[in-house]
Amino acid sequence: MNEHATSLHRQTPCASLEFLRNSVGKTTEINSLYSSVFSAMLKKSHGLFLDMDGSSIMVEPVHAAIGVQVLHEIGFYEATIAWWFKYLGKGHDATWELAEAEMIARGAHLAMPKAEFKAECLGRYLPYLQNLTPEQRTALIRPGLRMLIDEAKAQGKPVAVVSGNEEHVVQANIDAIGIRDAVDLVISHTTITSPILNLRGKPSPDSYRYAARKLRVNPLHGLALEDSKTGFKSAHDAGMKVVGIYYPEAGQQPYTQTPYNVANEQHLGEALTKHITNHDIGKKLRELLDSDKAKSSSVFESMLDELERAERAQRIRVVSKSSRAKDAMAEAASAVTTTLGFKRNGHIPITQSIALKPSS
Numbered sequence: 001m002n003e004h005a006t007s008l009h010r011q012t013p014c015a016s017l018e019f020l021r022n023s024v025g026k027t028t029e030i031n032s033l034y035s036s037v038f039s040a041m042l043k044k045s046h047g048l049f050l051d052m053d054g055s056s057i058m059v060e061p062v063h064a065a066i067g068v069q070v071l072h073e074i075g076f077y078e079a080t081i082a083w084w085f086k087y088l089g090k091g092h093d094a095t096w097e098l099a100e101a102e103m104i105a106r107g108a109h110l111a112m113p114k115a116e117f118k119a120e121c122l123g124r125y126l127p128y129l130q131n132l133t134p135e136q137r138t139a140l141i142r143p144g145l146r147m148l149i150d151e152a153k154a155q156g157k158p159v160a161v162v163s164g165n166e167e168h169v170v171q172a173n174i175d176a177i178g179i180r181d182a183v184d185l186v187i188s189h190t191t192i193t194s195p196i197l198n199l200r201g202k203p204s205p206d207s208y209r210y211a212a213r214k215l216r217v218n219p220l221h222g223l224a225l226e227d228s229k230t231g232f233k234s235a236h237d238a239g240m241k242v243v244g245i246y247y248p249e250a251g252q253q254p255y256t257q258t259p260y261n262v263a264n265e266q267h268l269g270e271a272l273t274k275h276i277t278n279h280d281i282g283k284k285l286r287e288l289l290d291s292d293k294a295k296s297s298s299v300f301e302s303m304l305d306e307l308e309r310a311e312r313a314q315r316i317r318v319v320s321k322s323s324r325a326k327d328a329m330a331e332a333a334s335a336v337t338t339t340l341g342f343k344r345n346g347h348i349p350i351t352q353s354i355a356l357k358p359s360s
Contacts, residue, residue: 034144034269038151040301041272045223047215048152049208049235050145052163054227055245057140057173058265059125060088066124067092071099074111078102085250089202089228091164091189092118122169129176141177142245144268145225149182158215160185162224164202164231167191187211203230208238227264232257243268 042048054060064084071079076099087095096114103110112120132140152159159182163170167190174180192199192207199206212219224235227245235242236257244255247264254261262271 031147033273034147034267035151037269037272037276038144038148039155041223042148042152042155042157043301044221045157045241046221047157047212047217047223048149048159049211049222049224049240050149050159050161051224051226051228051231051235052161052170052173053165054088055225055231056142056145056161056179057177058142059140059173060085060227060247062128063121063125066121066128067095070112070117070120070124071110074117075108076103076110082250085247085252088247088250088252089164089230092121122166126169126172129172132176137176137178141179142268143265144270145177146179148225148268149179153182158184158217160187160211160215162187162207162211162235164189164207185211185214187214202234203237205234205236205238208235208240212238212240225268243272 050056053063061081064081067084068079068081079099084095087098090098093114096110096117100110100114110117149159161170161174161183163173163186165173165188167186167188170186170188174183174186187207187210189201191197192201192210197210199210201207208222208224209219212222220239222235222238222240224238224240224242225245226232226235226242227247232242232244232255241260242255242258243260243262244258245262245264246252246254249264259275260272261275262268
């Protein structure tokens, strides 16, 4: 293991479910509960779309440690982990430009060109992955992600990785956390910006729209997992429902555009369960979580049905709770289906344009 990889192993967060075991009891009970939540959420979707760095594989602190280390070596000593996290999701090129702008303001320059900075950072990151032990690989996969993926596959839903990183790095990450067997499609920054496609990377919605098109899924029925503002905007503007991961330890706040927020290192199932049960509609069903009925996803499906209706009513600005509101929502849904030509099962022809924008 090289010098850089050795120091970085000590800085990588190791997610623990101890607090969940103490509050719920046995791991099998936790899994049973969370499987029900995942099952219910996925039944509302027709495809699972995963960001990679930070969302699926918890390596943002590793990227930050490497980036800060290299910036110090080339003269930008003001770089800190907190500074790096301020620009999370922007990529190495944009981060270099921000550091260079601060250097220019002081009448100096970084002692490394932009392209070399990115290559150096990724060159140190890949050996880190290659030297991981099985235990360290297990610690890097986001808690609950494998359960979510397995539930998607059990329901016959396609799984795509949609990353803003380079192709070879994305492929290495997929292997590091052992999900290659479950991934149906990989879209990287290399793919989306290739001369053949000539599309825009994140925060443009192009990558998510293209992934949905390749999988023949209506993007309005896609469920995405993202951990940066740029990635969140990309999936959200494509029309998908987004589970947003944020970093409270870096001063980040939950995303206001979605109720589905997950604090870093929090189990996905715990976060989604908390959202459903803390919602006004879900409070009355709180006691069901402690009963045998919680083992059935139908309980959570009923919660999500009510949440979905409430969110839809808000989006089309229906204030009334009368039967006329239900008629208005049904009419609006029918109009969208007719106008866009989407089949009711969520699938669309491969030639169908998917340049969609969510309702404001």
